[in-house]
Amino acid sequence: MISVKQVQSKSDLKHFVKFPFSLYKDSPYWVPPIIKDEIASFDKDENPVFKTADAQFFLAYKDNKIVGRVAAIINWLEVKEQGLKKMRFGWFDFVDDFEVSKALLDKVQEIGNENQLEYMEGPVGFSNLDKVGVLTEGFDHIGSMITWYNHPYYQSHYEKHGFSVEKKYTESKFLAANADPKLFYKANLLIKKRYGLRELNFEKSSEIMPWVDKMFDLFNDSYAKLSSFVKITDIQKEYFKKKYISFINPEYIKFVVDAEDNLVAFAIVMPSFSEALQKANGKLFPFGIFHLLSARKNSKDAIFYLIGIHPKYQNKGVTSIIFNEYYHTFKKRGVVNCIRTPELEDNIAIHQMWKHFDPKVIKRRRTYVKDL
Numbered sequence: 001m002i003s004v005k006q007v008q009s010k011s012d013l014k015h016f017v018k019f020p021f022s023l024y025k026d027s028p029y030w031v032p033p034i035i036k037d038e039i040a041s042f043d044k045d046e047n048p049v050f051k052t053a054d055a056q057f058f059l060a061y062k063d064n065k066i067v068g069r070v071a072a073i074i075n076w077l078e079v080k081e082q083g084l085k086k087m088r089f090g091w092f093d094f095v096d097d098f099e100v101s102k103a104l105l106d107k108v109q110e111i112g113n114e115n116q117l118e119y120m121e122g123p124v125g126f127s128n129l130d131k132v133g134v135l136t137e138g139f140d141h142i143g144s145m146i147t148w149y150n151h152p153y154y155q156s157h158y159e160k161h162g163f164s165v166e167k168k169y170t171e172s173k174f175l176a177a178n179a180d181p182k183l184f185y186k187a188n189l190l191i192k193k194r195y196g197l198r199e200l201n202f203e204k205s206s207e208i209m210p211w212v213d214k215m216f217d218l219f220n221d222s223y224a225k226l227s228s229f230v231k232i233t234d235i236q237k238e239y240f241k242k243k244y245i246s247f248i249n250p251e252y253i254k255f256v257v258d259a260e261d262n263l264v265a266f267a268i269v270m271p272s273f274s275e276a277l278q279k280a281n282g283k284l285f286p287f288g289i290f291h292l293l294s295a296r297k298n299s300k301d302a303i304f305y306l307i308g309i310h311p312k313y314q315n316k317g318v319t320s321i322i323f324n325e326y327y328h329t330f331k332k333r334g335v336v337n338c339i340r341t342p343e344l345e346d347n348i349a350i351h352q353m354w355k356h357f358d359p360k361v362i363k364r365r366r367t368y369v370k371d372l
Helices: 010-023 033-041 076-081 098-114 152-162 187-193 205-223 234-247 274-280 288-298 319-334 348-357
Strands: 002-006 053-062 064-075 085-093 119-122 132-138 165-173 199-201 253-257 263-273 302-307 337-344 358-370
Touching: 002 098, 010 033, 010 064, 010 085, 010 253, 053 076, 053 098, 064 076, 064 098, 085 098, 098 119, 098 152, 098 263, 165 348, 187 319, 199 319, 205 234, 205 263, 205 302, 234 348, 253 319, 263 288, 263 319, 274 288, 302 319, 337 348
Parallel strands: 085 119, 302 337
Antiparallel strands: 002 053, 053 064, 064 085, 119 358, 132 358, 165 337, 165 358, 199 253, 253 263, 263 302
């Protein structure tokens, strides 16, 4: 018999975070989070997302053993401001037992019905900066710190329980050597001259901080038209600034500004921490921090996390400026592979941006939806 219990204590929350460590203990592709950071992200007093969202966390038990977990999420900005009566769910992991996955999804559905919502979609996080999608192809590729990895059987559980595909995402990879400067160098010079633009490069995190709020404002402007976009609030900006920006290698953040120093484009790339996180196995100390710091400086894989361009400058070649700057940085750092995080299959503009670099799709993922 399956029982589902709500996470109530710090001990329960630790069990929630650590469940995948046992589920994927034999997988060479799963990338574990830092346990302390993951717990902190679910702390309603620490993560400002809970000022505009509610979440309940659940564990499934069978024979007194944890066999699954799920987070049931309502983003009230989405519900009240956008009119999307959506029940979100994420951090959905389970053993290959249809009764287990059904019991967890039934709990999500119950909460959605209690709040008069119309449908449930997952796996998704709290906002657009969280992880998204269940992996459906590419199980033999290592995961990343900003995506979920899952066993191949997950897809069949969604379909068994009456879910249909809502959104499709791809993740691609190309050789850094494919970013031949002759593809963008001349365009870079032309675009800068035509629109009075210039690039900003950084050597220290402290140099970036004065620009971060403008970057998040531009992020909101750039992605506002995408489906299910939820804007980043001012409080969340501060949270992400403290949590992430200072840890990213500053050389991997590029800005483009106009003649009045207005931010018109940005890109955030991160060195891959996947292998370092596997070595850390959920703990920063005593040695995990050294693996992460080494990857920050020496990783030969670069992950493109976010690119944002002001609507006024979209489709005007501004990305040539960004690519030109990354070419020099990657050459200096000896980067071999460039990896793109999940991008909507129907986002034609983003796919057009990369086409000259001969990208190869290495993973596909989906979100699933069901009416309540």
